[in-house]
Amino acid sequence: MNLSWETLELHTAQPFGIARWTHSSYPRTFVTLEDRGFVGRGEAAPNAFYGETRGTVEAVLPLLAGALEDPWDWDGLNARLSARMPQGHPSARCALEMAALEWCAQAAGVPVWRLLGLSPTALPHSSYTVSLAELPEMRRQAREAVAAGHTVLKVKLGTPYDEQIVTALREEAPSAALRVDANAAWSRSQARRMLDVLDDARVELLEQPLAAADLDGHAGLRAVSRVPVVADESLHHVRDVVELARAFDGVNLKLAKLGGPLQALAALRLARAHGLSVMMGCMIESSLGIAAAAHLAGLCDWADLDGALLLADDPFAGLNWTAGELQRPTAPGWGVTRT
Ligand SMILES: [Mg+2]
Numbered sequence: 001m002n003l004s005w006e007t008l009e010l011h012t013a014q015p016f017g018i019a020r021w022t023h024s025s026y027p028r029t030f031v032t033l034e035d036r037g038f039v040g041r042g043e044a045a046p047n048a049f050y051g052e053t054r055g056t057v058e059a060v061l062p063l064l065a066g067a068l069e070d071p072w073d074w075d076g077l078n079a080r081l082s083a084r085m086p087q088g089h090p091s092a093r094c095a096l097e098m099a100a101l102e103w104c105a106q107a108a109g110v111p112v113w114r115l116l117g118l119s120p121t122a123l124p125h126s127s128y129t130v131s132l133a134e135l136p137e138m139r140r141q142a143r144e145a146v147a148a149g150h151t152v153l154k155v156k157l158g159t160p161y162d163e164q165i166v167t168a169l170r171e172e173a174p175s176a177a178l179r180v181d182a183n184a185a186w187s188r189s190q191a192r193r194m195l196d197v198l199d200d201a202r203v204e205l206l207e208q209p210l211a212a213a214d215l216d217g218h219a220g221l222r223a224v225s226r227v228p229v230v231a232d233e234s235l236h237h238v239r240d241v242v243e244l245a246r247a248f249d250g251v252n253l254k255l256a257k258l259g260g261p262l263q264a265l266a267a268l269r270l271a272r273a274h275g276l277s278v279m280m281g282c283m284i285e286s287s288l289g290i291a292a293a294a295h296l297a298g299l300c301d302w303a304d305l306d307g308a309l310l311l312a313d314d315p316f317a318g319l320n321w322t323a324g325e326l327q328r329p330t331a332p333g334w335g336v337t338r339t
Contacts, residue, residue: 001035003065003099007054013312014141016284017132019158019185020049026284027054029092030315031061033068033099040071040103041334042095043292045256045283045307050090050236057092060085064096071103078262090236090259091283097260098292102333109332113295116265121298124280126305126324127154127179130169138165142172149323152177154207154304158185163197170201179302181207184233188217198227205302207252207279208232218247230279238263241270250277252304254293256285261292268299282307287316291334294319294326315339 007029015024029044044061046052067080077100081093105115113120128150130141138155145153153176155169162182170178180203186194191209198206205228210217212233222229228249235244235251238258244251251271253264264280271278279302280293287308297303305326308314318336320327329335 001033001069001071003031003033003068005029005031005058005061005095007058008315010284010286010314011312012284012310014131014310016129016310018156018181019132019183022132028286028289029054029057029061029095030286030288031095031099033071033103035071035103036107038103038106040099040101040106041288042098042102042260043285043289044091044095045285045289046091047256047283049233050257051088052091056089057095060089060092061095064089064092068096068100071100074100074104074262078259081259090263091256093263094255094258094260097262098255098288098334101261106333111295111329111332111335112261112292113298113328116261116295118295118298120328123294123297123326123328124300124303125152126303126326127152127177128306128309128324129153129304130155132156132158135161135164135168139168139172142169146173146176150176152179152324154179154181157182162194166194166197166201166203177204179203179205179207179304181232182209184208184211186210188214188221191217191221192224195221195225195227203227205230205250208234215243215247222247222249228277230277232281235267238267238270241267241276242274245271245274245276248276250279250301252279252281253300254281254283255289256283261296264293264296268296277301279304281305284310286311286314287319287336288334291316291319291329291336294328295334297326298328
């Protein structure tokens with residue numbers, strides 16, 4: 001077994017802003033597992049909010065690599081990774097989980113979704129993100145997205161002018177489904193004031209309005225909101241789903257924060273058991289990471305998988321997109337190729 005990795009700086013076509021930051025450069029570490037003539041690949045998309053950087057990913061991969069000794073034992077992979085590193089490092093673990101799964105799928109000659117026993121099914125339409133900026137710039141992004149055929153927009157909020165943003169974007173995209181994401185930036189009172197604005201603008205869902213740890217605040221908000229409230233930053237680990245069920249209507253699952261596709265599947269099962277709706281989300285990541293999420297997205301109610309569409313230098317190709325309509329890959333493995 002040979003495991004190697006390289007980190008590339010990926011760049012968004014436009015600066016990408018959320019409530020906490022604006023960046024245009026993203027280090028992504030690509031893992032390759034080669035064994036007996038087959039290759040498996042994975043991507044680590046570290047996020048400082050979840051305690052990771054390029055440096056932590058590169059430092060931890062050599063410590064975790066031995067867990068892939070027998071890729072066919074992917075069912076026991078999480079236990080082997082946890083034995084080497086009890087907690088944290090979810091995007092590094094995601095890259096390894098992805099590599100193991102693709103290696104097995106390549107060896108079996110099937111797409112990963114089939115390796116996982118899933119049925120072929122249509123994916124929910126993905127949203128396209130309008131990133132946080134001055135209002136005229138957000139209007140421009142929305143106009144261009146609609147012109148490009150996107151019918152679902154996810155609007156980043158967390159400014160003193162959020163009400164104007166929602167009203168303006170509803171004007172720019174009168175028939176689009178609008179979702180909003182405050183990225184934990186609102187106070188409880190701000191969130192209460194926004195509920196009528198969101199309802200008037202026919203917003204489809206509200207993602208992470210309050211601080212990650214404020215479950216009571218989210219529970220109170222959800223009790224009076226006609227718009228479903230969805231957890232993102234409040235969900236770090238699979239086991240969090242159980243407690244989140246009292247405070248949210250749904251959860252946003254991202255492979256990079258949960259530790260990979262198998263962990264996301266575990267979170268999805270727990271979410272369904274607790275009556276939660278499910279979004280398959282992503283970081284800014286290449287078509288490799290997005291492909292992995294797409295293999296699971298058919299199980300979800302909502303998809304937010306535009307991370308690679310925002311890139312100027314995506315190192316992978318092969319995802320089949322028309323605006324927000326993403327087809328589940330059908331080639332063996334993840335179904336994307338290095339460009
Ligand atoms: Mg979010």
